[in-house]
Amino acid sequence: MMKTLSLSVAVALAGTTLTAAAQTPPAPPPPAAKAQATPYVMAAGKSDLYEIESSRIAMQKSRTPAVRNFADMLIKHHQKTTAATMVAARRAGMKPTPPTLGPGAAASIAELRAAGAADFDRVYLAQQLPAHQAALELHQSYGARGDQAALRTSAKAAVPIVRSHLTAAERLQANPRNGM
Incomplete structure (x- = not known):
């Protein structure tokens, strides 16, 4: 009986350790997205969609006001950047389709849904840093x-927004209670 209990506790702790250690950031955009319109529009849309979906989960699961405020800001800002990218794409003669999550972002979303209350903020913020670093590099590049002027203008407009999100995420990661 004691051996079974010890083994059960060890297995439970091992599972907790793996879950706590896991932090799956979405995959970075493909290199072509840094210069070509179609891959850029797709990558920017996927990035925004991940930010919106992950932040909706944060609004449900986080109990930290500063994290919830950050998530609310991301939802609002990324809805606007998606709309601006779609308008710019249409100006460039494209017919953009609504964004979808890629496999990496879907794995990140699944990880957030599975995260326990004690780990949620840490996992969410750990995903936000590389996601925003990748988005910043995408828009800057x-x-x-x-290759399309309207999209270059839209990308340049997104840079300060994403940079401010990255700064806020860094502050929150350092101090989740009042990092913003």
Whole structure:
């Protein structure tokens, strides 16, 4: 009986350790997205959709006001950047489709849904940092050398927004209670 209990506790702790250690950031955008319109629009849309969906989960699961405020801001801002990208894509003669999550982002979302209350904020913020770093690099790169003027303008407009999100995520990770 004692051996079974010890083994059960060890297995439970091992599962907790793996879950606590896991932090699956969404995959970075493909290199072509940094200069070509179609991959850029797709990558920007996927990035925004991940931010919106992950933040909706944060609004449900986080009990930390500063994290919830951050999530609310991300939802609002990324809805706007998605709309601006779609308008710019249409100006460039494209017919953009609504964004979908890629496999990496879907795995990140699944990880957030599975995260326990004690780990949620840490996992959410750990995903936000690399996601925003990748998004910042995407918008900066496309804004500098993208092949469509309307999309370059939209990408350049997204840079300060994403940069402010990255700064806020870094502050929150350092102090989740009042990092913003």
